[in-house]
Each structure stands twice: as C-alpha cells, then as structure tokens.
Amino acid sequence: MSAGPLVDRLLGGLPADAVLTDPDVTASYAHDMASFCPAGRPAAVVLPRTVEQVQHVMRTATELRVPVVPQGARTGLSGAANATDGCIVLSLTRMDRILEISPVDRIAVVEPGVVNAALSRAVGEHGLSYPPDPSSWETCTIGGNIGTASGGLCCVKYGVTAEYVLGLDVVLADGRLMSTGRRTAKGVAGYDLTRLFVGSEGSLGIVVRAVLALRPKPPAQLVLAAEFSSGAAACDAVCRIMAGGHVPSLLELMDRTTVKAVNDMARMGLPESTEALLLAAFDTTDPAADLAAVGALCEAAGATQVVPAEDAAESELLLQARRMSLPALEAVRGTTMIDDVCVPRSRLGELIDGVERISEKYRLTIGVVAHAGDGNTHPTVCFDATDAEESRRARESFDEIMALGLELGGTITGEHGVGVLKREWLARELGPVGVEMQRAVKKAFDPLGILNPGKLF
Template identity: 55%
Template sequence: MSDELVTRLRSALGDGAVVDDPDVLDGHRNDHATFCTGGTARALVRPSSTAEVQEVLRAATALRVPVVTQGARTGLSGAANAVDGCLLLSTSRLNRIVEISAEDQVAVVQPGVVNADLSRAVLEQGLFYPPDPSSWEQSTIGGNIATNAGGLCCVKYGVTSDFVRGLEVVLASGEVVRTGRRAAKGVAGYDLTRLMVGSEGTLGVVTEATLALRPEPEAALTAAATFLTIEDGIAAAAAVMASGLRPSLLEFLDQPTLRAIQGYRDMGLPENVGSMLLAQSDRGARAAEDVARIAAICAEHGAVDVAEASDAEESRMLLEARRLVNPALEPLGITLIDDVSVPRSQLVTLLRGIAEIGAKYDVLICCPGHVGDGNMHPTVVFDRDDEAAEARALEAFGAVMELGLRLGGTITGEHGIGTLKAQWLETELGPVGLELHRRIKAAFDPLNLLNPGKVLL
C-alpha cells in the first residue's frame, strides 16, 4: 500500500513533491517535545497549493493512511510527531503572503509563512501582527494556529486566536471549507474558526488564513525590578495590572531561573534575589511615564533594585535576562517544559507548590512565565544520564499539572496537548466534555486519519 500511495502522489504532484527516503523521514520524525517519541512515516509530501493538499488527502483517505501535518516542528507537545505508517504533510511550500491590506488591516497568508517574516512584511506598511512566540524566527503561522500560540506580547494584545478572522481548511475527505470572514464582525453560525485554532491538525489542514493586524506600535521602554521573595514580585505584578496601565510585556523569573542565568552569564544578580519582574510599555512618548509608574509600584512592593530604560538599547539590555532563560537551562540537563496557566490570584500558591514538588521529587524546577496573564512555564531540569532522575522528572511534571488544575487553571496555556499531555486532558475537561470533543473529531474526520493519537487518546 505504501508503494501505491507514493505512486499516486507522485503522479498527482510530481516526483519532487514526494519523498520516501528513510533518512529524510527520520529527520522529520519529531518536534521539540521531550519524551514524545515519533513513529516511522511512509512518506513526506510537500504540496504547493490547496488543490494539491486536496489530492493528498483524497489519496490518504482512499488508502486509509493517517496524515500528520507539519510546519517548522518547533512545538513542545509532540503534536507534529510522525505516527507509524503515516504520511507527513509539510507546509513548507505553502509559504506565500498572499495579501497585506492597510485599508482592511488584514493579511492573507499560507500556513508555511514564518511568523517573523510576516511581522517584518506588515511592519513595512506601518502595521503590526502581535502574536510573538519565542520561536517566531522559525515557527510558522500554520503551527501557531494549530497550537493557538501566545508570546511575550499576549498580556496586552492577546493570542493567535484573537487575530484569526477566517481560514481555508481542507478536510480529510478532500473537501474545502472556508470559515469566518474578512470583516471585523460576524456572528453567523457556529464559530468554526475558533474551533480550528488550537486543534493541532486533528480536524483539517489549514491552507490559508486571514489575520487581523494592528497599527504599528510606538517606541517601547522597559523596566526591570528584583525582589527578595516570590510574594513581593507577584504582588508587584498584580499591582501593575490593577493600576490601569496596560504593559505590552510583563514577565516573571523565579529564583532558580535567575541562578541559572547568573551561572550562565554574569548579570550582576546577588544570590539572595528571589524574583525578577520585567515590564514594558510601547506607548511612545508616554512610555517613559508608564515605566516610571511601574518602577514606583515595584518599589512600593519591596523591590530591592529597579532599573528604568531611557532608550531602545537600554531596554534591550534589561530584557537580556528573559532571552537567556533557555540557553541558561540547556547546560544543566534535559528540560521538560510545562505551560500551566492559573488565575493571577493563585500565582503565589502555584509557585510555592512548584518549589515543594521540586523538593519532593529531587529535581530542579525553574519557573519563568508570562505573569501578566498567569501563564507560567515550569521547566523540570534533570541529568540526561540518570534514569532515576528521568522517572522523577516525569512524576514532577504531572504533579505540576495537577496543581495547576486544583488552582482553577489549565494544563496548557499555549503549547497545546499533542501526546505529551493527552492523558491529563479528561481531568481538565471532564467525561462529558471529552465525549463532546470526540464527537466533534468524528464529525470532521470520521476515519480518524488526521493526526491520530494527538490531543484525544
């Protein structure tokens, strides 16, 4: 059957669009998730149009071959991992920016467009696409839509779903459906666009997206404050959010993270620093006033040191600590990155609980995060050569998710479910909610060919 599939696809798309070389397939086996093993694919196909995607899915359905759609494979949940015997559908050739409209403030793009490339293209026309995941220089719009990606700017501007107006989607049957609309408003029928965003390739293949844009933001300035305790840093963050200010960035670093950063590069951080808050305002001439107010709030809540940037270069330097998180943790061992999100009122309890979990399972857990919207990234770090540490890390990872749920939160704020968190999904949704998910999946993909085994077990 594999030969029949490859022959059919090469006939429809051309030899160059279909690859069955084992080495190439092995290189596309996994995304960036830890502990999520990819299967062995039958072939990799690179369609370059909606019509070709239709041909791919018709062939896959006819031969009952599962299809896993892949973008840049920068995900952290295993959602883009191959499953045994599957066809990998790469969006790399679906990479055109079809239109940028300053009048309608929208961009129409194919899923293989890289986030940063779109951001730079719209900026040339005085426009702004806010969703900015940390992988924005590599991750694609299709992947961002699949996981409903967030980023540093989400505290002010929201996440990917807040900017997706409409989609063109190819279903497993090969049929094309257009969801949503170009207009800013519209409430006709069920919101299929929102349903598709975050569905991780399990309901259809996105071939085009209409995205809302914003006017280009004004110049930004940054403040950085250090505190002796977690409680002081979280209290300051809560006060900033309650003040009426709308920071364009509000990030938190806990003590284990700060120690890792200081060990990686000397940032002049004393050992007794318990937390750091990074805040930014992008209101141009008013940014300096905003930063001064944020600095004053931090001082009122026990900051031991507050720095205010006066220009873009100083802002860049103050944000250096946040950018160094991943490089600083990498030398310490394997990282298992979580992304629980809780109400802001529960953040101190979450962070204290994470510290207790780390002590219980004897693993290092660092917890940076988007404190402005309660989306934290507890990262379990363990020795790659210690099997016992690996087992403890997995137990700690699960304990963190259970803690987040107990505090009224969610097991994922922006990374998605994939295979990494599928076993915990029913705990969050409940049996009725999970059954509704399964019925929706069956309505879109009755043969369960689209990314099977992801999200729903």
C-alpha cells in the same frame, strides 16, 4: 499498507521533490521538541506548495486509510507534530507566501508556512504589526501558531493567536476545501468554525490559508526590571499592577534559577542575587511615566531594586535575556520538560511556591519563567535524559505541577497545546462529558480518524 503503492499514488499528483521516502530523511521529521513523547516512523514526508497538492494528499490518504500528521516548523513542545507509524507527514513549510497585506482593512492573508517573524517584519513596512510573538518567533510558522493557539510575550496587552485569526481556508480529511470566517472587521454568521480550528492541532483539517487581523504599529517600548527577594513579592507586584488598571505591553517573570541559567549561557550580567526578576514594558506615548508608576508599585510590593531602561537598546537587551530563558535552562542538564500551566493571576504566587516545593521533593532543578501578566507559567524541569532514575523523577514532577495548576483553578496548557504529552490531563480538565462532546466534533470532521491520530484524546 506498504510504502510502495502509497508513494506511487502520491506521486500521481505531486512533483518528485515533494515526496521524501529516504528513512534517514523522514526520521528527521518524526517529532517536535517535546520530551517523553513517542514518535513513529512515517511512510513518507510530503512537502506541498499548493492547495491543490494538499487536497491530493488528503484524497489519497482517505482512499487508502493512511493517517496524516500535519507539521510546521516542529518547534512545538507537546508532541502534537509527532509522526505515527506508517503515516504521511504533511509538512507545510514550503507554502510560505504572504499573499496580501491590506493597510486599509488591516489584514494579512498568508499561507501556513510563513514564519512568524517574517510576517511581523513585512507588515511593519506598512506601519502595522502582527502582535502574537511566541519565543520561537524567528522559526515557528503561522500554521503551527494556529494549530496550537500559541501566545507570546505581548499577550498581556494584545492577546493570543486566536484573537487575530479572522478566516481560514481548510482542506478537510476527504480533500474538500472549506472557507471559514471573513475578511471584515465584524461578522457573526453561523457557528464560529474559525475559532474551532485554532488550537485543534491539525486534528480537524489542514489550514492552507489564513486571514489575520493586524494592528497599527505601536511606539517602541521601554522596559523596566525589578528585583525581588522572593517569588511571592514579585507576584504581589503583578497583582498590584493589574489591579491598578495598568496595561503593560509585557509583564514577565524569571526566577533565580532562570536568571542564573541565562547568565551562565550568555554572561549577560543579570542580578543573580535576586530571587525573582520582573520585567515590565510599555509601548504607550509616554512609557517613562507608565514605568515610573509601575516601579512605585513594585517598590510597594517589596522590590529591592527597580531599574528602568533608558532607551530601546537597553530594553531589547532585557527582552533578549527573557527570550533566552528556555534554551538556557535546557543547557543546565541537557534536556528539559517545559510546562505551560496557566492559573488565575491572583494565584500565581501559590503556583510558584508549589513548584519550589516540587523541585525540592524530586531533587531536581526546576526554573520558572512566566508570562506573569496572564498567569501563564513555564515551570521547566531540567534533567539528564540518559539517567533513567532522573528521567522518572522529571516526569513525575511534571505531572505534579499540572495537578497543582488544576487545583488552583487553572488549565494544563496556556499556549503549547495538548499533543501527546498532556492527553491524560486534558481528560481530567474537561471531564467525561466535555471529552465526549469534543470527540463528537472530531468525528464530524474526520470520521475515519486519519488526521493526526493519537493527539488530544
């Protein structure tokens, strides 16, 4: 269908400034931050402000059989927000209101375009916290976090996005509005459709409102940095910490390549002599005592130096270095492919050793930064996208890392989602019966296949 009739129908229920058709403008909405993921040319970009406007878009798309690609801030790393040719890109960034914060019920009700950091600051004024904190938390949206079931630095203690989504309002493919879940602390009525939508990457419906669980705001955390002469020793420390019953609010690992990249970008003075830097944090009533206990375990595992932060300012500096890891690695060669293979914590060392072998095999710089307490690693392949040969090796190394993760009993994605990038690997992980059943769920919600086609399967 040509764009003319489609745009006319869209404008029948939307203000003129909510429908973008300039090719130069729509092209800027065509893809997220993933490499090696094809993107098409959208027929239009729509930026609704109300639920009713989203319903109008979906009714129009169903009537005209036009695909719809939902988007948040496009900070994703799997191509899940990439446009397809002739689609409507449905950008939800203008639906950015925090509708309610209830300290008694410990919930927030938000629209999908609310930025993660904005929500965190708003609930903080009520003595509450919204724990999920992806590295892109200053720009990523709650809708995108829900779509990809995102994680963050604090998952080792507080869990991932799925554990905080209590209820959803969802516009279905045909424009109907459905509510799932609850506002209550408990509830087990019927199938858990709320969890079904979390991580569905916009392939089952459009989230237009979310009820999110909140927690009391924890005390300020203190961070410890431990240096190790090998990745294996650092992973041994992780195993000792978790087996010892400790519950850090953060347990992150940066390898030598990542530490050097951060120093090169920001001159932060991190110890480049280390092969692995482990960051542990506690937000307990006596974090210094917890850090001392963990520091002793790190030393027992072979740490060459253990340095606890003395105050919140020093702690934040160390966390800033961790948050800079991915931008710093991107600066190494200009482009990165960021994996998010997650393995059992007990096999974390094997994954890191395997990534080092893959790096040598393909003659590439591959930095590893990890949510070590979860076994969720981010091997980051650095390459020059203008060099066809180097790009080929980058893609092959990426695939080999995912294969290694599955061999170790892990999963191809811990928090970034499947999108376009990992469709083949999802089929390998689920197996034919698993894929068949997931496609059946997709068909039940989206019989015409217009919601984010080409993603996941």
